[in-house]
Amino acid sequence: MKLTRRTAIAIAVTAALTPAAAFAEETVKIGYQLPLTGNTAQYGQDFKDAAEIALTKFNASGALPVPVEIIYEDSRSDAKEGVTIARKFVDDDGIVGVLGDFTSTVSMAAAQVYKKAGMAQLSQTASHPDFAKISKWQFRNITTQDQEGSVNAQWMLDQGIKKVAVIAEQTDWGQSVVKGFVEPFEAAGGEIVYTEFFNRGLADFRPIITKLENNTPDAVYTGFFYEDGGQFLKQMKQLDAGIPVYSTSAAYNDKLIELAGDASEGLFLTATFLPTRMDANVQEFVGEWSKTHDAAPGQFPAQAYDAVNIMLSAVVKAYPEITRESLRDALAETTDFPGVTGNTSFDENGEPLKELTKASVSNGMFVEVQ
Amino acid sequence: MLDPYILQQLAIGLSLGMIYALMAIGFTLIFGVLNVVNFAHGEIYTIGAFAGLMVISVFGPPLLVVLFIALATGALAGFGLERLAFRPFRRFSDEASLKSRAMREATLMSSLAMSIIAREAMEMIFGSQFQSVDLAYLINKPIGIGPITIVNGDLIIFGITVVMLGGLQWLLKKSPVGLSIRAVSNNALGAKYCGINTDRTIIITFVIGSAMGALAGILVGLYYGAIFPSMGFTPGIKAFVAMVMGGLSSIPGAVISAIILGLSESLSTSFMSSVWSDMVAYAFLLLTLIFFPQGLFGARRERV
Known part of the structure; x- marks a missing residue:
């Protein structure tokens, strides 16, 4: 055989590429779809930071002989983008499992792709009641609004509150907040005097607040995130409404107190994560987070941190025979995973079973209500 | 007698209207002269708010100083915007290019491009979330008038809108600058032939309009306590x-x-x-x- 220059180059190139290819095959790849730009970018950025903390710690721990890699894709909280990313992840044979997305709407759109292709999808925040029911491939690490709503309903009734106004953002998630609360509350004898939805990012809540006051409720139950929450609370105080406000874990964020100041005093909400809790893993996460952030982590980054860790521990369980199928089964078997948001197990639908903490704002801090 | 509920809603509506008016003044001024929509006006508004916010967090001066700095930043931004997005596409030399729709639409696009660049840049620098504003600067202290509640910001915004509107009318009707602005807006080529410096007039219009836009931005930002890149x-x-x-x-x-x-x-x-x-x-x-x-x-x- 005559060794031509072309063959020589081909051999050299092959030799150079082989170790890299072999190495690439050994890395376990996980996809993460999340909004890194657009008007929900701040949440996605937090997820990414939390995921990096979890991943760095995991890869340094040597729990697996090969490194795990997370591939981030920016969905801009846009359902169309989310589906495109899902197709991309599914087409990449190296990816064995997926984390994300942020909103229920995008997660549910992408879920159809994962359902068809058979890829486990673990969302840290999609709390729409129907998300986990889509197929056996969907999991989440956030309590649903059905759970939060019934805890809040009972809490209010215990305080002697009978007439409630309900306000939520006009999204799949907002609808589920209202439904999750109204059903148990009315079943237990409460009365809903006013229901209103608003567009996310609404600047002026005062027309709604005025109308709300006109219905004289004992309390308001709200489904909003911290930015809308800050605006709502400030304007409630401005109009001197004097009506207690209850909310969900979505409003739980130190930024809420920063934005609303005094107006946030006395806000009641349910949450799964309090950075002030003294458990060792909570303090470890808060410590790592504080190295790169000014504020303590809110509930969302904590949920992302746990979701990544749950995924990683499933990878360990499935190793070395990691396929999309075996990773899903390993995820489904998760029981009492000791995360920073409490112990997590998945039920047969991929729903997490967690305990909710009742909290309220007092002297500019979220404190546990006993 | 109207019941307090309707009165309160009217008061809120009036304050909302004033906020929109504050922004509409600068917007309309620029359109009136150039006959093109300045898509970057919203970003000038945001830049004004951010400039004010930075001054507040670094120096913490009195409110009036903050407003003047926002005003100055807006004027500067307006000057830059005109230079980058409008001047290169302007041809007042002959009737044909003056009437060309393509020329006008080019500035529509270039101002849109500037607005996207400015917004994305602010998102990269500051992040897309609400910025924290020193709560002491917010102009939302409630004032009760009988059964309704307004805030001190309503009075400030009302006052500034009236001053802006009155000042602008005086400027346009009584001053030489206003005369040339009106001349250019009426017939740019004719004004040029009469010896009016059209380029300078347009720059002045942009500076005034954008300064007002930026002032609106910081006022509304402090009114709601919400300052963010897509505001x-x-x-x-x-x-x-x-x-x-x-x-x-x-x-x-x-x-x-x-x-x-x-x-x-x-x-x-x-x-x-x-x-x-x-x-x-x-x-x-x-x-x-x-x-x-x-x-x-x-x-x-x-x-x-």
Whole structure:
């Protein structure tokens, strides 16, 4: 055989590429779809930071002989983008499992792709009641609004509150907040005097607040995130409404107190994560987070941190025979995973079973209500 | 007697209207002269708010100083915007290029491009979340008047809108600068032939209009305590609708339309879900275009 220059180059190139290819095959790849730009970018950025903390710690721990890699894709909280990313992840044979997305709407759109292709999808925040029911491939690490709503309903009734106004953002998630609360509350004898939805990012809540006051409720139950929450609370105080406000874990964020100041005093909400809790893993996460952030982590980054860790521990369980199928089964078997948001197990639908903490704002801090 | 509920909604609507008017003034001024929509006005508004915010967090000066710095930043931004997005596409040398739609549409695109660049840059630098504002600077201290509640910001914004409107009318009607602005807006080529420096006049218009836009930005930012990179978008749309309703180039018309818009939005919440209140602006836009193509106050007035 005559060794031509072309063959020589081909051999050299092959030799150079082989170790890299072999190495690439050994890395376990996980996809993460999340909004890194657009008007929900701040949440996605937090997820990414939390995921990096979890991943760095995991890869340094040597729990697996090969490194795990997370591939981030920016969905801009846009359902169309989310589906495109899902197709991309599914087409990449190296990816064995997926984390994300942020909103229920995008997660549910992408879920159809994962359902068809058979890829486990673990969302840290999609709390729409129907998300986990889509197929056996969907999991989440956030309590649903059905759970939060019934805890809040009972809490209010215990305080002697009978007439409630309900306000939520006009999204799949907002609808589920209202439904999750109204059903148990009315079943237990409460009365809903006013229901209103608003567009996310609404600047002026005062027309709604005025109308709300006109219905004289004992309390308001709200489904909003911290930015809308800050605006709502400030304007409630401005109009001197004097009506207690209850909310969900979505409003739980130190930024809420920063934005609303005094107006946030006395806000009641349910949450799964309090950075002030003294458990060792909570303090470890808060410590790592504080190295790169000014504020303590809110509930969302904590949920992302746990979701990544749950995924990683499933990878360990499935190793070395990691396929999309075996990773899903390993995820489904998760029981009492000791995360920073409490112990997590998945039920047969991929729903997490967690305990909710009742909290309220007092002297500019979220404190546990006993 | 009206019941307090309606009175309160009217008061809120009036304050919403004033906020839209504040933005619509600068917007309409620039349109009146150039006959093109300045899509970057919303970003000038945001830049004003951010400039004010930075001054507050670094130096913490009195409110009046903050407002003047926002004003100055807006003037500077307006100057830069004109230089980058409008001047390169301007040809006042002959009748044909003056009437060319392609020329006008080019600035539509270039101002849109500038607005996207500015917004994305602010998102990269500051992040897209609400910035924390020193709560002491917020102009939302409640003032009770009988059964209704307004805030000190309403009075400040009302005062500034009146001063801006009055000052602008004086400037346009009585001063030599105003005379040249009106001349350029009436017939740019004719003005040029009469020896008016059209380029300079247009720069001045941009500087004044953008300074007002930036002032609106910091005022509204402090009114709501919400300063973030995409804050200019919604008020930009409302200002645009007010401008069209007011007859495209009439500043008092735009202000009156802005107040009508604010009142309708606030009252509409009483009759339908708040989700639909944004639709009010678009419905007004559509109705105006169908039934009053000249705008509600457009037909009989001089431009600007």
